[in-house]
Amino acid sequence: MCGIVGYLGEKNTKEILLDGLKELEYRGYDSAGIAVLENGNFSNFKAVGKLVNLEDKTKDYETKGFAAGIGHTRWATHGKPTELNAHPHLGESSYVVHNGIIENYAEIKKELIRKGVTFLSQTDTEVIVHQFEKNLKSELNALKAFSKTISELNGAYAILLVTKSEPDTIFFAKHGSPMLVGISCDDNEGSSERDNTMSCEKYFASSDTPLIGHCSDVNYFEDGDYGYVTSDEIVIFDKDGAKKDPIFSALSQNKLSAQKDGFRFFMEKEIYEQSDVISDTLMGRVGDEEIHFDELDKTLFNGINEIKLCACGTSYHAAMTASYLFERYSKIRTTLEIASEFRYRDPIMSKDTLFVVISQSGETADTLETLKMAKKAGLKTLVICNVDNSSMVRLADACILTRAGIEKGVASTKAFATQVTVFWMLSLYIAKLKNSLEDQKIARQVSLLREIPTHVKVTDEMHERIKRLSKRYLHGHGFFFIGRDVFYPLALEGALKLKEISYLHAEGYPSGEMKHGPIALADPELFTIALLPEHLHYEKSKSNVEELSARDSTICAISALEFDKADDFVQISTCQDYMLEFFEMMIVVQLLSLEISIRLGNDVDMPRNLAKSVTVE
Numbered sequence: 187m188c189g190i191v192g193y194l195g196e197k198n199t200k201e202i203l204l205d206g207l208k209e210l211e212y213r214g215y216d217s218a219g220i221a222v223l224e225n226g227n228f229s230n231f232k233a234v235g236k237l238v239n240l241e242d243k244t245k246d247y248e249t250k251g252f253a254a255g256i257g258h259t260r261w262a263t264h265g266k267p268t269e270l271n272a273h274p275h276l277g278e279s280s281y282v283v284h285n286g287i288i289e290n291y292a293e294i295k296k297e298l299i300r301k302g303v304t305f306l307s308q309t310d311t312e313v314i315v316h317q318f319e320k321n322l323k324s325e326l327n328a329l330k331a332f333s334k335t336i337s338e339l340n341g342a343y344a345i346l347l348v349t350k351s352e353p354d355t356i357f358f359a360k361h362g363s364p365m366l367v368g369i370s371c372d373d374n375e376g377s378s379e380r381d382n383t384m385s386c387e388k389y390f391a392s393s394d395t396p397l398i399g400h401c402s403d404v405n406y407f408e409d410g411d412y413g414y415v416t417s418d419e420i421v422i423f424d425k426d427g428a429k430k431d432p433i434f435s436a437l438s439q440n441k442l443s444a445q446k447d448g449f450r451f452f453m454e455k456e457i458y459e460q461s462d463v464i465s466d467t468l469m470g471r472v473g474d475e476e477i478h479f480d481e482l483d484k485t486l487f488n489g490i491n492e493i494k495l496c497a498c499g500t501s502y503h504a505a506m507t508a509s510y511l512f513e514r515y516s517k518i519r520t521t522l523e524i525a526s527e528f529r530y531r532d533p534i535m536s537k538d539t540l541f542v543v544i545s546q547s548g549e550t551a552d553t554l555e556t557l558k559m560a561k562k563a564g565l566k567t568l569v570i571c572n573v574d575n576s577s578m579v580r581l582a583d584a585c586i587l588t589r590a591g592i593e594k595g596v597a598s599t600k601a602f603a604t605q606v607t608v609f610w611m612l613s614l615y616i617a618k619l620k621n622s623l624e625d626q627k628i629a630r631q632v633s634l635l636r637e638i639p640t641h642v643k644v645t646d647e648m649h650e651r652i653k654r655l656s657k658r659y660l661h662g663h664g665f666f667f668i669g670r671d672v673f674y675p676l677a678l679e680g681a682l683k684l685k686e687i688s689y690l691h692a693e694g695y696p697s698g699e700m701k702h703g704p705i706a707l708a709d710p711e712l713f714t715i716a717l718l719p720e721h722l723h724y725e726k727s728k729s730n731v732e733e734l735s736a737r738d739s740t741i742c743a744i745s746a747l748e749f750d751k752a753d754d755f756v757q758i759s760t761c762q763d764y765m766l767e768f769f770e771m772m773i774v775v776q777l778l779s780l781e782i783s784i785r786l787g788n789d790v791d792m793p794r795n796l797a798k799s800v801t802v803e
């Protein structure tokens with residue numbers, strides 16, 4: 187997730203911006219930059235990699251007095267992590283930083299280039315500053331130019347812009363990506379007594395932590411808010427252009443809690459933010475009736491008759507889910523490999539196979555080695571990854587970024603959710619290319635895809651329900667997670683989550699396989715988490731569960747349909763399609779492992795014996 191900071195005041199602007207960016211490092215980034223406007227002159231610095239590289243570039247620079255400055259840490263989604271792509275982005279006399287995705291950037295960019303604008307970066311963000319300067323030529327003043335620019339953007343954004351045409355001002359806009367502004371005034375009155383015209387320093391950030399220690403009162407912008415700040419005022423307009431007063435609230439002073447946005451663990455926070463990050467994953471890729479991957483050259487699929495998916499752990503479960511979708515929708519033979527096995531087999535590889543590796547980190551040793559094997563064998567390669575510029579991204583012929591933002595919890599959640607989302611999109615993208623599915627069926631699937639964010643929103647009621655029933659699953663001689671079709675990899679994933687953070691034994695199993703041996707374990711101390719989707723093999727799955735229930739296994743059924751033979755029952759909402767049931771059940775199994783682990787007193791974010799990225803064999 188990118189990070190934004192801004193400062194307007196008399197203090198050492200450079201230091202305030204750099205310190206603020208350091209407080210945002212936990213969000214993950216691959217480049218950073220600042221721009222400061224002082225006495226009508228800009229100073230701008232950018233660096234790839236860690237903030238220490240930016241600090242090194244700015245070591246001989248200091249601000250002397252009043253200045254307006256903005257800063258940014260970038261997690262690449264459009265364009266490689268390079269200095270040119272790092273923010274702030276320059277127009278002729280303005281700089282901009284931006285979080286989010288400008289969905290219509292390509293058409294804006296095309297029109298600006300047609301009018302002679304030169305772009306330096308590959309980013310969507312750069313269109314904002316050039317569009318602003320284009321509007322500055324026709325509008326009465328900078329505010330009207332900024333307002334017009336914001337009205338022309340589609341997508342999610344948190345924006346800060348500084349311009350020589352209004353040197354004592356910072357312009358802001360917020361829609362779909364968080365941002366707040368804090369004030370620090372010389373007097374010691376509380377903000378409630380303070381009117382909005384006192385001379386105060388202004389601090390901006392995309393989350394609380396950079397403001398802690400500088401401000402005690404902050405205003406959290408709402409979607410549609412835009413406006414500007416000067417020393418003397420904060421001027422906010424709402425989405426309808428009506429002026430509104432800032433609403434100040436007390437800023438939490440606990441940095442770690444702020445980094446977790448108040449959640450108990452990063453994993454919990456990451457489960458909750460899946461709705462937002464999946465919206466980012468979909469952004470700019472879901473057309474009216476088909477899928478677009480600007481980052482892919484369609485010729486990648488020329489001459490391809492098979493897809494081989496290769497990964498480890500949770501990424502392997504996403505790959506297994508994809509294998510069902512590729513054969514069902516893309517009508518292409520799909521095979522699956524566990525990387526640590528594949529690399530030591532003597533695999534037969536043919537050049538009509540597209541070799542696809544899946545990795546959150548892009549650094550997993552086993553998966554990386556299989557990618558090297560495929561390239562050496564002359565296969566075309568694609569990586570589905572969350573970290574741009576990682577080893578696998580640099581090595582593969584093509585890459586689709588999952589845009590999950592940094593995942594701090596060792597037990598993967600949002601990375602898995604965004605991988606499956608990308609695969610669902612990719613299965614339809616290939617179906618269109620190969621004409622393997624009727625257009626109206628593709629269109630229906632595309633409309634279902636848009637519903638994912640709604641179906642992964644965690645409700646208090648669901649979380650409370652799972653918190654309560656988790657107390658019954660703290661012992662026993664093991665768990666079976668069972669499901670059919672794509673719910674089998676989801677069962678494997680649910681079992682892995684539980685193992686990883688509760689240290690209880692759990693197995694994922696195909697529902698139909700239980701009678702081939704495992705049912706011998708059935709007794710009240712054997713807990714079965716049964717995934718019962720309404721829209722996929724419901725009756726078959728239900729009879730498998732009834733076989734277990736008849737042998738007194740303790741059953742926790744997850745379904746949209748009431749199931750009276752379960753000891754526990756978690757009801758998901760009625761969905762239009764089994765893939766939406768998949769995402770709802772994913773939330774349930776993630777929360778179940780979280781709450782059991784918390785009850786057992788484990789370190790949810792850093793479970794024993796595990797690493798976030800297994801870069802060794």
Ligand code: AGP
Nearest residue numbers: 499500501545546547550597598
């Ligand atoms: C998942 O919860 C684990 N952290 C682990 O299985 C992980 O998915 C696996 O190590 C692969 O990592 P990667 O996606 O970064 O390649």
